[in-house]
Amino acid sequence: MNISIFGLGYVGAVTAGCLAGKGHRIVGVDVSPAKVESLNLGLAPIIEPGLPELLKGARDDGRLRATTRCDEALRDTEVSIVCVGTPSSISGALDLSFVRGVLQEMGDCLRRTPKRHTLVLRSTMLPGSTESLIGELLGDLERSGMLSVYYYPEFLRESTAVADFEHPSLAVVGSRDAARPAEELMKSLFGVDTAVVNWPTAEMIKYACNAFHATKITFANEVGRLGKQLSIDSRIVMDLLCRDTKLNLSPYYMKPGNPFGGSCLPKDVRALTHRARLEGVSLPLMESLLGSNERHLQSLLGLIMESGASEIVILGLSFKSNTDDLRESSMVEVVQTLLGRGYPVRVFDPALNLAALVGSNKRVIDTKMPHIASLLRGDLASALGKGGLVVVAQKCASIEDLKRHLTPAHSVIDVNGWKELQALPVKCQGFCW
Ligand SMILES: NC(=O)c1ccc[n+]([C@@H]2O[C@H](COP(=O)([O-])OP(=O)(O)OC[C@H]3O[C@@H](n4cnc5c(N)ncnc54)[C@H](O)[C@@H]3O)[C@@H](O)[C@H]2O)c1
Structure with missing residues (x-):
């Protein structure tokens, strides 16, 4: 397929290299002339193992080029993937201005030169963002059937991004319409089987995953801090904890439902956090459990x-x-x-x-x-x-x-x-x- 990739940062550059490696023809787009030039030379604009080889091979085979011009990219492609940044603003709110900028420009180009196009949003965005951005900026094109829109969150990790792209830990796509076309599109674009849900669910899963990862790290670190104070090797504790794949690392306890209760969980969380306080060890995550419950x-x-x-x-x-x-x-x-x-x-x-x-x-x-x-x-x-x-x-x-x-x-x-x-x-x- 002929694919535009908007945003040539960590996600976009890896996406460009990996999709070109699968045989697609890629046009990268970025507002940064330096990143565009780098891709045109077949050089990686970021440090990522395996990426230089992919980009060089794709450039040499004529399957990869880059531009700063949206109209030029849309003219030559039938699918656009948006990977621009969605940073935090000072208040902590999500800043969607880069995505908004791309969609606005894309809408202008597609209205000037009408053609059937598919848009795949990959930038991390809060639930409801796709619906409101599309409604505001591309609603007419979507309603007329000239534009199909999917939200496909990215789960890659920097430093193992190429391997993660090839073998994603999770593949979920948000679609407004029926499951089948979305599944087929993802298979032909990325070569993976994908669960199909609606836009906000696909947006939410990315945040749920990242919040869960942050919770896991914080939990392990809190066990570590208390363990250190009590002269216990918490790496052994956590290693043993992870060996329990029935209750600990499993879907068990992972369904929204009743608050927790019973004769053990509240009592034991209370006792552990009480002891930590006596030891002068601060455990904000564990301290928050009973309040959240x-x-x-x-x-x-x-x-x-x-x-x-x-x-x-x-x-x-x-x-x-x-x-x-x-x-x-x-x-x-x-x-x-x-x-x-x-x-x-x-x-x-x-x-x-x-x-x-x-x-x-x-x-x-x-x-x-x-x-x-x-x-x-x-x-x-x-x-x-x-x-x-x-x-x-x-x-x-x-x-x-x-x-x-x-x-x-x-x-x-x-x-x-x-x-x-x-x-x-x-x-x-x-x-x-
Ligand atoms: N970095 C990661 O590990 C990772 C993993 C999963 C998801 N994500 C998400 O993917 C998105 C991209 O992340 P990233 O780390 O690649 O960001 P990044 O800041 O490295 O790259 C974003 C790129 O978008 C470009 N850009 C901005 N406005 C543009 C425009 N109008 N047209 C074209 N290009 C434009 C910037 O110049 C920059 O090169 C974010 O939403 C992020 O949350 C990141």
Whole structure:
């Protein structure tokens, strides 16, 4: 294919070299004459292992040239990839002025000399950016069918960028339309199988990944700081932690849903951060966990209140499914708050047998909810009653039973994203998060 690449920095130069290496014909575009000249000489404008060879080979084979002129690049290509910078402004806000500049110029060129064109945005942009920039600057061309627009985030790391480009850790493309053309385009351009989602989801995944990477590094460093103070080799600790691919390095605990609770996580985070404070070691990330969890609980409560429902049904009271452990269960807090605000509440949790509760678990009931017996219903039908807002905190009833007993007078908050719930004929407040 004939491809323009706008922005010849770390991402753009690597993209140019690697796509030329796959046999595409590339026209690089940059506002910097020095970078353009460098590419025209087949020289890498940045230090990146493997890139000089790719660029030189492509230049020598006549598959790579560069220009400062947008119109010249668009004239000779059918696809444009935008890799210009999206730096932080002084306030911390994302600065989209370089992307805006490219799209504006592109729009002017395509209106002056109409031709069918495909635009692939790769610059990292916050959710909603593609929608608003395209609407503002290229909406007429997109609506007329002359321009197709995709958002395809880049996941390469500097210093291993060429290898990362060839074997991306993740490939996700955002498309306004059907999945098939997007998948086929990405395959023919980049040679990879790509998950297709909408624009904002593709924009968000890039930020979620980078925030997760930052969280991992910060977490490991906090373990390291506390370990050093306690004369523990935290590299051994983290190495062992990483050997657990069931709970630690796995999709487990990685789904938005209930706040965490139970007899261990809150208590142990509290104890660890307390000890760190005594040792004079600052652990801002770990210190923030309980506060963030509390915010999450408040968000759930907010959603319940905003629903306008006058009676509430809670499905699942214990801190997770198939246990009767009520200690630090977020749903106990939810029920208590709702009762305090005067809502009638009914609870269904088949794992709970009040008569069998003992020890600290029983104390939770005795101190926090002594009247819980009056809220608990032994069967789903009487818990659901004839209407109300159903907060599905656990899958403690089958979809078939819910289907049988939910009525149009019910609405549902689906805390954990239970897909089948969406298909039921009740008003769903949507996924909670
Ligand atoms: N660097 C990375 O490792 C990396 C990885 C993944 C994603 N990203 C994202 O990719 C984007 C590009 O990052 P980068 O590190 O390559 O940036 P960079 O600053 O190295 O390069 C950006 C280039 O765009 C050029 N440019 C600016 N305005 C232009 C215009 N109107 N027309 C043509 N060129 C123009 C600049 O002159 C510069 O050469 C950013 O959004 C970044 O967040 C970067």
